[in-house]
Amino acid sequence: MKLDQYADEFRTAELSRTEDGVLTVRLRYREGPLIWTALAHREFPRLLDAVKSDEGNRVVILTGTGDAFIRTPEGYGEVYRTGKVTPADWERGIGEATRILHGVADLGIPLIAAVNGPVTGHSELVLLCDLVLCTEDTYFQDAAHFVGGLVPGDGMQVLWPMVLGPVRARHFLLTGEPLPAAEALALGVVGEVLPRERLLERAAQLARRLAAADPLVLRHTRELLYRPIRRALHDELLPGLGIEAYVSLSRSPQFE
Numbered sequence: 001m002k003l004d005q006y007a008d009e010f011r012t013a014e015l016s017r018t019e020d021g022v023l024t025v026r027l028r029y030r031e032g033p034l035i036w037t038a039l040a041h042r043e044f045p046r047l048l049d050a051v052k053s054d055e056g057n058r059v060v061i062l063t064g065t066g067d068a069f070i071r072t073p074e075g076y077g078e079v080y081r082t083g084k085v086t087p088a089d090w091e092r093g094i095g096e097a098t099r100i101l102h103g104v105a106d107l108g109i110p111l112i113a114a115v116n117g118p119v120t121g122h123s124e125l126v127l128l129c130d131l132v133l134c135t136e137d138t139y140f141q142d143a144a145h146f147v148g149g150l151v152p153g154d155g156m157q158v159l160w161p162m163v164l165g166p167v168r169a170r171h172f173l174l175t176g177e178p179l180p181a182a183e184a185l186a187l188g189v190v191g192e193v194l195p196r197e198r199l200l201e202r203a204a205q206l207a208r209r210l211a212a213a214d215p216l217v218l219r220h221t222r223e224l225l226y227r228p229i230r231r232a233l234h235d236e237l238l239p240g241l242g243i244e245a246y247v248s249l250s251r252s253p254q255f256e
Contacts, residue, residue: 003057006050012040013047014065021058022207023051026065033068036121036144041096048103058211060107061203062129063114067137072121072144090245097154097241101233104128105226108219110210114203116196118178120144124155127163128229130222131206132190135199139178140189147176151247153240158232163189 003023007015012034014026025047027034034040051057064070104111105128113126115134121144126132145152152173161169164187172179181193194202210218 001050001053003054006054009050010043010047012043017056018204020208020211021056022061022204022211023054023057023059024061024063025051026063027070028065029071031065033064033066033071033117035071035073037073038093041093041100045096045099045103048100048107052103052107052109057109058215059109059207060111061114061200061207062111062125063200063203064116066117068117069115069119069126069138070121070123071118072148085248087245087249090249094238094241094245098237100125101128101155101237102230105230105233108222110207110218110222112203112207112210114199115190116199124159127159127189130225133192133194133199133203133206134181134184134190135196136181136193137196138181138184138190138193140172140184141178142173142176146174149251151240151244153242153244155233155237155240157240158236159229162229162232163187 003015003017012028014028015023016026017023027040029035029037029040051060101124104125110130111128113129113132113134115126115132115138117135117137118139118141119126120141123140123142126140142152142156144150145156156173160172163169164172168187171177179187179189181190184190185193192202
């Protein structure tokens with residue numbers, strides 16, 4: 001597949017690529033920061049499939065629009081307790097979530113997160129990236145799960161303990177408190193914290209360096225580094241998603 005065949009296919013991402021194969025994926029909702037909704041959930045697996053199928057892509061920079069990377073909609077967890085989210089919806093969502101997380105891990109080329117501001121939902125996408133840069137005003141927060149009435153089963157329970165350690169990860173997931181950029185750097189969540197005006201410049205610099213590397217060495221280095229992540233996702237992702245769906249449906253009025 002070629003870039004011009006899929007570049008305009010996504011409402012939640014804007015795509016552009018340099019001559020050396022660095023693809024920038026800018027997440028968005030209309031003209032502003034991405035608000036993670038069912039639309040983003042549906043589109044992201046297809047986006048990953050398209051990126052992987054295009055041999056012209058050597059490195060991906062994943063960034064956001066405006067002053068935030070990903071925002072969680074107000075009352076995100078509440079909709080799951082209204083009965084509007086059916087078992088069929090959960091089945092589709094579980095399939096999409098599985099494709100997203102495994103799709104990032106199996107992308108085959110490096111993914112650089114240029115986090116341009118707060119991440120209040122789906123921060124597992126950042127944790128799956130090969131290199132993570134963020135702005136000074138970035139913070140990470142799981143506002144979508146436990147504090148919103150949902151079990152954090154969609155990879156959060158796998159990846160945050162791998163990065164933070166089990167004790168600090170439980171604190172993060174159960175309190176829903178923000179994790180500021182400086183603390184995220186100290187704890188190993190991000191690799192660099194940068195002024196906003198330098199974020200994409202630094203991401204592009206690192207991307208060019210990776211794009212110039214021997215493709216075979218790069219691909220197999222990434223393959224080795226992701227083996228523990230793949231094993232953890234294989235063992236824990238689907239059970240976590242199933243528990244998240246079960247608990248959510250059990251709280252729905254139609255099943256009370």
